[in-house]
Amino acid sequence: MANQFDTTIEELKLTNGLQSDSLFIDQKLWVPAIHEVTAGDTLQEIASMYHSSVETIKKVNGLPSDELYTGQILKVTPKKLTMQGQHILMTKEDFKDWLSNNQFNRDIRIIQQHHTWLPSYRQFKGANHFQMLQSMESFHKKEMGWNNIAQNITTFPDGKVAVSRPFNLAPEGSIGPKANSVGLTIENIGNFDLGHDVMTKEQQDTIVYITALLCIKFGLTPSIDSITYHHWWNLQTKERVLDNGPDYNVKTCPGSNFFGGNSTNDAIKHFYPLVSQKINEILATME
Template sequence: MKTTLNFILFDSHSEFAAWLASQKVSRKITMIQNHHTWLPNYTQFNGSNHFERLEAMRNFHMKSNGFAEVAQQLTTFPDGKIAYSQGRGFNIAPAGIKGANANGICIEHFGNFDIGGDNLTEEHRDTILFLNKALCNKFNLEISTEHVVYHAWWNSAGHCIYDLKTGAKKSGMSVKSCPGTNFFGGNTVVDAQKGFIPLIKSYSTSNNNKNNNNEESDEMKLSDNEWKMAKTALQNLYDKKVISDLNWIKKAEKKELTISELSWLNLILLSRK
């Protein structure tokens, strides 16, 4: 993890997951917004200029768009890393989709994913799926097009131009192609239902270890009985108000709790003694 005044850059999925589990969010979250930056695109990323690109986006949003801060809470990069905007935290509404910001979390995916633009790297693709699933789990959202949304589904007036459940097109024109006409197979609701949503649902942290910097597997190898004991222990901590996030219990129930997350929790518990 690397931190500047304005951003936090996470080196791995497990590091981000542990951090996310510790975050207390008072806003009601019902939508995870997916955007692409369009510009900058992959040609402006050299593998090490994450903070430079983030600051450039922040300056553009504030000086050219008149925003109080960078628009998005989260940014994903071609190398699979995730950045969090400290000035646009989870408890502040994003400036992402007019009409859908009040209860939204905004993710900017670095690149141009229109047809003829950038091709998602394997690391970037994996991170996008990981992040959407992690946020849906965090905020107890069903993984569907009613909660995982694209900017292209709204018009310039802030009205949704699709039935988010059926995918049927209403009247109106998309304000942008965002997150791209080639983003996981297309940018309509039906495209997302056929491509993006099933991939998020089926995503597992064991799918790809490349975004953990080729470290040894972070997976906890426990027996069924040991997982039950872990769930019971976490439930006891929750009942005693030692921890306040039910996602710890859910992760143990789904056998998705990682070594890094458990280490983070131990550190937090020790600091409270």
């Protein structure tokens, strides 16, 4: 495919956030394209059409200004995502495109919400996303004995989102195999227990937005059966106990102050309505 579109495997991986060389049926890829300018075309419209940017088109084609003329031939290359190893760092809007284009071969019916507790906001320096991801990956492998970083998705205080563990791999961790086998794990950087980190608006918006996108992608309706909190699972039995777990057998995760609290009532009252509203807003833009 790289030869077909006059590009490289590495470029295809960076523009599409590919974590391996394997592709799936119906998976969509952004590739370089040739565009012939028609009357009324603008660089911004062309950039949006091909998942590129005005700056990239101008640079690739040596354009001194934004002016175009009918019949002009432009080479349009998609914008690249930021990757280090398996870790893909994106805006929430980039995540929307990435999720839409990808296909997965695993049954996903549960979205898990977690907080890291440690690292917390103190460890986030504004630009050390990959350092934090690599540290978590190393800890999970060396100290916990897992095969990879435990979580599929990580959100950060600045609103960025990272995909690390491939979606086709079930997450690992203490929540247990029942939740993991059909689950995706979202690990939210921060300690969101009462009296600790106060979640930024940027991170709040990202958590709601990507949870809504995942619900749309996998046909889920927000409920205690589809969006689960770590706090609702017994550490010993790995069974879901909801609000009935003794303190010594459940974690506070995703935090006793996570969107108003970590109980089922808190999720139903505070979190699920936000996700449902965002689902409706996203679907309205897709009509």
